[in-house]
Amino acid sequence: MQLKDLLYKIPLLATSGNMNTDVTSLTMDSRKVGPGSLFIAVRGTLTDGHSYIETAIRQGAEAIVCEELPADPAPTVAYIRVQDSARAMGFVAANFYNQPSQKLKLVGVTGTNGKTSVATLLFRLFRSLGYRCGLLSTVQNQIDDEVIQATHTTPDAITTNQLLTKMLAHGCTHVFMEVSSHAVVQERIAGLSFTGGIFTNITHDHLDFHGTFDNYIRAKKGFFDQLPASAFALTNVDDKRGLVMLQNTAARKESYSLLTLATFKGKVIADSLFGLNMFIDDREVWFKLIGRFNAYNLLSVYGTAILLGEDPAEALTLLSGITPPPGRFEQVVSDDKIVGIVDYAHTPDALQNVLETINGLRYSDEQDYLPQIITVVGCGGNRDATKRPIMADIACRFSNHVILTSDNPRNEDPMAILEQMQAGVSPVDVKKMTTIEDRHEAIKQAISLARPHDIILVAGKGHETYQEIKGIKYDFDDRVVLREAFTKR
Numbered sequence: 001m002q003l004k005d006l007l008y009k010i011p012l013l014a015t016s017g018n019m020n021t022d023v024t025s026l027t028m029d030s031r032k033v034g035p036g037s038l039f040i041a042v043r044g045t046l047t048d049g050h051s052y053i054e055t056a057i058r059q060g061a062e063a064i065v066c067e068e069l070p071a072d073p074a075p076t077v078a079y080i081r082v083q084d085s086a087r088a089m090g091f092v093a094a095n096f097y098n099q100p101s102q103k104l105k106l107v108g109v110t111g112t113n114g115k116t117s118v119a120t121l122l123f124r125l126f127r128s129l130g131y132r133c134g135l136l137s138t139v140q141n142q143i144d145d146e147v148i149q150a151t152h153t154t155p156d157a158i159t160t161n162q163l164l165t166k167m168l169a170h171g172c173t174h175v176f177m178e179v180s181s182h183a184v185v186q187e188r189i190a191g192l193s194f195t196g197g198i199f200t201n202i203t204h205d206h207l208d209f210h211g212t213f214d215n216y217i218r219a220k221k222g223f224f225d226q227l228p229a230s231a232f233a234l235t236n237v238d239d240k241r242g243l244v245m246l247q248n249t250a251a252r253k254e255s256y257s258l259l260t261l262a263t264f265k266g267k268v269i270a271d272s273l274f275g276l277n278m279f280i281d282d283r284e285v286w287f288k289l290i291g292r293f294n295a296y297n298l299l300s301v302y303g304t305a306i307l308l309g310e311d312p313a314e315a316l317t318l319l320s321g322i323t324p325p326p327g328r329f330e331q332v333v334s335d336d337k338i339v340g341i342v343d344y345a346h347t348p349d350a351l352q353n354v355l356e357t358i359n360g361l362r363y364s365d366e367q368d369y370l371p372q373i374i375t376v377v378g379c380g381g382n383r384d385a386t387k388r389p390i391m392a393d394i395a396c397r398f399s400n401h402v403i404l405t406s407d408n409p410r411n412e413d414p415m416a417i418l419e420q421m422q423a424g425v426s427p428v429d430v431k432k433m434t435t436i437e438d439r440h441e442a443i444k445q446a447i448s449l450a451r452p453h454d455i456i457l458v459a460g461k462g463h464e465t466y467q468e469i470k471g472i473k474y475d476f477d478d479r480v481v482l483r484e485a486f487t488k489r
């Protein structure tokens with residue numbers, strides 16, 4: 001495609017060189033530049049793409065998008081100076097791939113917790129309604145049955161447009177994607193044309209990246225601020241910030257709630273270890289998901305189906321048969337009925353929700369025995385450290401025993417992370433707490449403490465199949481470890 005055609009809709013500060021140059025590939029990474037490439041120099045958190053412009057040219061880049069021109073620009077190369085390279089990249093990518101998002105019904109889901117759950121439920125529901133669908137999520141990207149490994153919750157703009165193009169070629173009509181707060185700030189969603197946006201909730205996470213909670217709220221809101229008037233913006237009005245999200249959106253404002261007036265209103269009739277029973281739009285339905293937080297996820301999925309024109313009765317009937325995504329309240333039960341629950345709760349709010357759910361659901365055939373809750377939990381390294389003491393405190397308050405352990409220590413000292421967690425535990429709860437750095441040993445210890453009907457919550461890693469320590473990802477899957485340890489007893 002000719003360079004000038006890639007610049008459609010981008011505010012340009014200055015250009016030089018041949019705008020008719022033929023561009024054959026795009027990249028923001030100099031290591032991936034080849035002959036015919038357009039290199040977009042983006043300022044990152046670790047380094048500045050502008051310092052790789054020369055390398056990119058040596059490797060054959062024909063054109064450069066940047067915020068600042070090099071001191072001595074190469075005469076054979078075209079330069080485009082813009083205010084914000086990351087944002088420009090979104091539009092360049094959409095132009096290069098011929099605007100795939102405009103030809104799809106693309107729905108984005110944002111919020112601290114529930115993005116993967118909602119996006120995956122939507123993907124599964126719309127497939128069962130008979131559509132070909134795409135999914136971009138933390139667990140995996142998917143084009144109908146084809147699974148494509150995901151590296152981020154929300155991919156960069158080039159990858160997203162590439163995937164959307166593949167989805168279109170496959171005949172997909174609907175795509176559901178998670179929109180992380182990092183993605184909004186880093187402009188990974190710039191240039192995409194959304195049919196709708198969903199807000200789940202906002203609580204403590206990622207303060208390492210955003211600095212303050214207000215900045216984090218602004219990042220999430222930025223998604224809705226970008227939606228066009230033709231889109232819908234569906235928000236959870238039971239969340240304190242639900243309405244804030246829609247303050248400046250041009251999109252049609254819609255809402256869902258379990259507590260108050262809203263476009264889509266639901267009520268939980270029963271919540272058990274076998275599923276949720278709800279009233280939605282005067283219909284009573286059983287769902288396969290567990291926990292009140294999932295009632296919110298289901299309601300937003302139902303609302304989205306209606307906003308996309310589906311029949312309410314059919315949507316609810318099909319939704320009642322849909323299973324949760326992997327690693328979300330996934331149960332592994334031993335022969336003698338110890339209940340293991342693997343859940344991706346990695347924020348204080350998610351952990352508290354899951355533990356409150358478990359506290360309300362435990363039951364035993366034995367009279368007078370209230371099953372114990374044993375929680376195995378850790379916090380990621382090189383991520384928001386302020387959530388560590390809070391999560392340990394919550395784990396102890398809502399469990400009978402807690403084993404603090406590692407969850408992707410990355411480049412931090414695992415014991416230092418665990419010490420920060422320990423610091424949050426109140427003196428009355430300290431007796432409940434043990435620390436075992438090795439997650440495998442921690443799970444084994446939890447099992448050794450359990451009796452039939454006790455519940456072992458293994459929180460934080462969910463679907464993950466690795467433990468990341470000092471740059472190396474070792475095979476590790478909480479579900480497999482639980483299953484093996486149950487069998488070996």
Ligand SMILES: CC(=O)N[C@H]1[C@@H](OP(=O)(O)OP(=O)(O)OC[C@H]2O[C@@H](n3ccc(=O)[nH]c3=O)[C@H](O)[C@@H]2O)O[C@H](CO)[C@@H](O)[C@@H]1O[C@H](C)C(=O)N[C@@H](C)C(=O)N[C@H](CCC(=O)O)C(=O)O
Pocket residue numbers: 028029030031041042043044045046047048049050052138151152153154155156180181182183186
């Ligand atoms: C903190 C963060 O979000 N970082 C993302 C960011 O990288 P960065 O800003 O650190 O980039 P950088 O390394 O400073 O490099 C700046 C620029 O120079 C370029 N470069 C660099 C080196 C070189 O030799 N040549 C070159 O051209 C890079 O390609 C880049 O364009 O941009 C990169 C490209 O898109 C991402 O891969 C990277 O994600 C890192 C790996 C990451 O761990 N991100 C996590 C925190 C994340 O994004 N998480 C969210 C949300 C999680 C959730 O709640 O679900 C997600 O959406 O996944």
Ligand SMILES: Nc1ncnc2c1ncn2[C@@H]1O[C@H](COP(=O)(O)OP(=O)(O)OP(=O)(O)O)[C@@H](O)[C@H]1O
Pocket residue numbers: 111112113114115116117118138153178200201293294296297327328329343344345346349350351353354462
């Ligand atoms: N609507 C919800 N409200 C509160 N907690 C939830 C909700 N949905 C799921 N959770 C909890 O949060 C955990 C993560 O859920 P999910 O993976 O759907 O969130 P996410 O927003 O995609 O997370 P990530 O930011 O890592 O992508 C679940 O395992 C569950 O414990």
Ligand SMILES: N[C@H](CCC[C@H](N)C(=O)O)C(=O)O
Pocket residue numbers: 138153346379380381383407408460461464
């Ligand atoms: N998307 C989240 C995942 C956290 C999962 C947890 N297992 C960890 O590694 O911290 C993040 O990047 O913060």
Ligand SMILES: [Mg+2]
Pocket residue numbers: 115116117137138139153178
């Ligand atoms: Mg997710």
